[in-house]
Amino acid sequence: MIRFNNVSFAYEGSEELAVRNINLHIDKGEFVGIIGPSGAGKSTLVSLINGVIPHFHRGDYYGEVLVCGKDTLESTCGEISRHVGSVFQDPEAQMVTTVVEDEIAFGLENFNVPAGEIEKRITESLKMVGIEHLRHRGTAALSGGQKQRVTIAAAIALRPEILVLDEPTSELDPQGSRQVFQTLKRLNQEYGMTILIVEQKVMLLSEFCSRLMVMEKGQIILDGPVRQVLEHHDKLLELGINCPRVVTLTKLLKDASLYDGDIPVDVDEAEQVVRKILEGAYDQHTAFDLSLR
């Protein structure tokens, strides 16, 4: 679905490569999380997929990016947009219209979706992100979080094959962020939508994504199934990524050679692990030993 062959890019006027030697393959139906410190090149990677690079930002471009089998260099941004939906970092600036429902309808009208279908999609996508009540409101008076929900609704209403989101929940509260992830998961499962999300909240990524990529200084330094990536606890901490507490716990257990299985990704799983260890410990009459540690 998405393929990067040796891609490097430096923005015009900048000596440094914003991303360097990226080789990447993402299959249909994957739910990929991207995390990394600020300036790591996450937004640049996303821009390479939706065609914003090279069609809007100039610079030195090496390698090739294939989206749905086509080189993004050879199609226009508009053509790419038929396959790839985008949500950008700044919700205010990407709003095109003044009323919420018009904002959702904008892309649908551009793609010549019939009127009846547009109404259906507006209702559906507003419901999915939990803002049906804002339908007729002006976009100018919305809060940052509400604007983010609107931009997400506008993108999912188009039902793209691929959806890329660049920190779409930065202004949402934890509950709101969770709801967004649940919605994405549903789209991923129901429509097989391929999803790529840049996000700082590692807990949500580890719970919902099937694959996690960690970026640093323009490179993808870790890439794999969530559990596997979370094993690199030290590296993540070094990058300032706070691992979920259950992961930290597992890490401690592993260091103490008390556990040697997969990393649990939520509290329920962690509880099971701890229970098992404790049961095992009592079985072997080593409870005393454990408490010493």
Place this chain on the structure above:
Amino acid sequence: MKQMLEYVHGDSVIHRLNPLVKLLWAFLTCIACFISSNHLFLLGVLLSTVVVAASGSVLARAKGVYKALFILGFLLMLFQLLFTPYGRVYFYILPGVPVTDQGLSFSLLLMLRMMAALSPLSLMLMLTPMNELLTAMTHTLRIPYRYAFVVVTALRFIPTFSREMDQIMQAQRSRGHETDTRNPFKKVKVILPMCIPLLISSVRRIETMAISLETRGFNTGPRSCRKKLGFTRFDALAIIIVMAVLLLSIIIG
């Protein structure tokens, strides 16, 4: 400023009128106000706009518009009053500067005209959804979509810029620059340096917006349209009324 041009959602008779009818109303009323020099006619037109605002339930919002127009009109009125030396002199406000009956009548006319002619434009924007206006321009008036879009989008940026201006103003204030001043010369001196950051940030904003447009399929092919614009009895009635008002302005002069 932003409050005066922003659409207020509703479902009144006025809201449901064809957007072109509302556009016609705003423009012809404006023209009629310039044709006529009759105080009573202008007052009547002004009152009719209040009726329109009330039936669209935007009276509260419209109050701000009337107030702003009143202040502007009042300044013009003072000017006119002091610089009309002919007619019967009531009294001298300064030595050599008379207040005359003609001056008073003229200046009053000017103020009424100002309020009656401009308020419909603002009310039209409050009572017409942008997307309907866009549809009317592209489908009925056959203006190419990209040009109609530019016009409508210019309006969309007003609240954004006014918020940005506030933010910059606050930033200046926190740095110790005085921004609250009643002196108009000082005000200009305060506002000018803010134009540069505003310009820079707007260029950036417009770039992001352009990206947003392209990634959502702007201008990639035939476009569908969410709302069909109807033409009802109310539209016909509204047009007749507007025409009658225009005719009246020509007749009474």
